[in-house]
Structures are given as structure tokens and as C-alpha cells.
Amino acid sequence: MITALDHIAIAVPDLEASIKRFMEDFGLPFNGTEDVEAARTTTAFFPLPPTSIELVYPLRGEGPIAKYLEKKGGGMHHLCFRSDNIEEDILRLKAKGYQFLSEGPSEGAHNSKVIFIHPKSCDGVLIEINQPGDEH
Amino acid sequence: MITALDHIAIAVPDLEASIKRFMEDFGLPFNGTEDVEAARTTTAFFPLPPTSIELVYPLRGEGPIAKYLEKKGGGMHHLCFRSDNIEEDILRLKAKGYQFLSEGPSEGAHNSKVIFIHPKSCDGVLIEINQPGDEH
Numbered sequence: 601m602i603t604a605l606d607h608i609a610i611a612v613p614d615l616e617a618s619i620k621r622f623m624e625d626f627g628l629p630f631n632g633t634e635d636v637e638a639a640r641t642t643t644a645f646f647p648l649p650p651t652s653i654e655l656v657y658p659l660r661g662e663g664p665i666a667k668y669l670e671k672k673g674g675g676m677h678h679l680c681f682r683s684d685n686i687e688e689d690i691l692r693l694k695a696k697g698y699q700f701l702s703e704g705p706s707e708g709a710h711n712s713k714v715i716f717i718h719p720k721s722c723d724g725v726l727i728e729i730n731q732p733g734d735e736h
Numbered sequence: 737m738i739t740a741l742d743h744i745a746i747a748v749p750d751l752e753a754s755i756k757r758f759m760e761d762f763g764l765p766f767n768g769t770e771d772v773e774a775a776r777t778t779t780a781f782f783p784l785p786p787t788s789i790e791l792v793y794p795l796r797g798e799g800p801i802a803k804y805l806e807k808k809g810g811g812m813h814h815l816c817f818r819s820d821n822i823e824e825d826i827l828r829l830k831a832k833g834y835q836f837l838s839e840g841p842s843e844g845a846h847n848s849k850v851i852f853i854h855p856k857s858c859d860g861v862l863i864e865i866n867q868p869g870d871e872h
Contacts, residue, residue: 602762605784608744608815612859621858625832626738626817648741651787653815674859676812679744679789681762696761722757723748723810 602689606682606730607652609643611668611675615657619644628653636709641665643709650682654709678716680728686713689729693717705731738825742818742866743788745779747804747811751793755780764789772845777801779845786818790845814852816864822849825865829853841867 612618615633622628623646631645631652640663644655656677658666668677683689686705694700699718708714711733719726748754751769758764759782767781767788776799780791792813794802804813819825822841830836835854844850847869855862 602764605744605787605789608741608812610859610861614859618859625829625834628738648787651741651784653741672860674861675855676744676815676861679812693761698761719811723746723750723754724808725746725810725812 601684602681602729603684604682605651606680606728606732607654608679609654609656609677609728611665611672611677612655612657613669613674615642615644615655618655622646622653622655634709635659638707638714639663639665639709678726678728680714680730683729683731686715686729686731690715697721705729737820738817738865739820740818741787742816742864742868743790744815745790745792745813745864747801747808747813748791748793749805749810751778751780751791754791758782758789758791770845771795774843774850775799775801775845814862814864816850816866819865819867822851822865822867826851833857841865 619630623630628646631647633642633644635642640659641656642659646653656665690700698721701716701718705713705715708730713731715729717727755766759766764782767783769778769780771778776795777792778795782789792801834857837852837854841849841851844866849867851865853863
């Protein structure tokens with residue numbers, strides 16, 4: 601079941617400048633960065649419980665965020681719903697015809713399980729579903 | 737001061753279908769629609785306190801959302817920060833060089849005061865600042 605809006609992710613071309621922007625100019629709380637190998641991003645976390653804003657930046661200059669930045673320069677990249685049972689949500693949504701970017705979930709930030717729904721299934725919005733890990 | 741992520745807005749080409757999607761497929765709570773003359777949208781509200789997801793659809797088939805849909809088909813349109821003093825936030829951000837889409841705030845949904853920051857000031861993200869009305 602979807603239980604919350606987990607985060608929205610913004611792809612940024614200059615991570616340090618954007619961290620500064622959201623901290624200093626908008627006054628959001630900053631909770632550090634994490635390299636997320638599976639997504640090939642460095643992610644900066646701004647917790648606004650129960651949701652958060654995440655800035656995503658290409659790890660080693662490559663991967664899907666690098667391609668997005670090349671094409672668009674920056675922008676809102678995806679939104680993420682939190683699930684208490686990701687396998688069940690995937691099955692239900694597949695039965696309704698939703699297409700996913702992978703067969704099953706992979707490992708996300710903070711030991712979570714994540715999967716992405718294809719934007720064409722959702723009015724052009726890239727939607728992630730995330731089941732938090734035990735340490736979340 | 738920015739106090740919360742007020743909402744994220746998704747531009748949708750078929751409002752009824754997307755309301756159904758977020759209600760039935762994702763199981764989000766639905767709180768009705770409102771015609772927002774100033775933004776020329778019909779807006780559907782999915783409260784996820786203290787934030788919400790808003791679906792925006794062109795009122796009378798025209799306005800900025802109609803143009804966005806023509807170009808992009810649909811997608812995440814903007815995010816909105818809640819302010820407890822919008823005039824103060826505008827002055828602070830203008831002093832830091834942020835450009836706005838209007839000189840001062842105008843009336844938004846639910847009697848709020850709203851203003852938009854130009855996406856070029858913010859890595860391609862359209863950011864609204866919203867000070868809730870008394871009835872919020």
C-alpha cells in the first residue's frame with residue numbers, strides 16, 4: 601500500500617551550488633549526501649518530514665541523471681511514493697497495465713527497495729515506489 | 737520564512753483519468769477540485785499532510801497549463817514552498833538575484849497569496865511560494 605509521498609527528486613547540474621541554494625536561500629534543513637551506486641547518483645537530502653526533497657547529481661559523471669542533465673539542464677526528475685509492501689504494489693499496478701523500468705525492485709538509498717514506473721504509464725511523470733529499509 | 741513543502745503540481749491532459757489513477761491505483765486521499773481563476777486551472781487536491789499533490793488542468797482549455805500540455809503532454813509542473821511571510825521571502829530572494837514571474841504576489845487557491853520564481857533562477861525548476869489564506 602502507498603503510505604506517503606517519500607520524496608521529490610530534482611536533478612541539478614551543480615550539486616554544491618544547489619545545496620547552498622536550498623539551505624541558505626530557502627532555509628531548508630540539510631541532512632548530508634549519499635552516493636547511491638544503484639542509481640549512479642550522489643544524492644543530497646533535505647528532510648521535510650514525512651517527505652523530503654532530494655537533489656540528484658550524476659555519480660562519476662554518468663548514468664541516467666547525466667543523460668537527463670545533458671538534455672534538460674536540470675529540473676524535477678521524479679516523485680517517490682513510500683510503500684509498506686512494494687511487491688504487492690508492483691503486482692497490483694502491473695495488473696492494471698502499468699509498465700515498470702525493471703522487472704523487480706533494486707536497492708536504493710538507505711537500504712530501501714525501489715522500482716520506477718515508466719513515465720508513459722503516468723502522464724509523463726516518472727514515479728518511484730520505495731519501501732524503506734530496516735534502518736530508515 | 738519557508739515553513740514547509742506546500743505541494744507539488746502535476747499537469748495532466750485528462751483530469752478525470754488522473755484523479756482516478758491517483759485515487760484508485762495509488763490509493764491517495766482525494767479532496768475535490770477547485771477552479772483557480774488567477775492560474776487559469778482546475779486543480780484537484782490530494783492531501784498528504786503537511787504537503788499535497790495537486791493535479792492542474794487548463795480551465796476553459798487555455799492558459800499556462802494548456803501551453804505546457806501542448807509542448808510536453810504532461811508532467812511535474814512546479815513545486816510550492818509554504819511561507820509565513822511571503823513579502824519578506826520575496827524581498828530576501830530578490831536581493832539574492834532571484835527573478836520572479838510577476839512583480840508581486842497574486843491570489844491562489846484557497847485564498848492564498850502566491851508568486852512564482854523563474855525556473856532559470858532555480859536549475860529549471862518552477863518554484864511557487866504560497867502564503868496560506870486565513871481559512872487554510
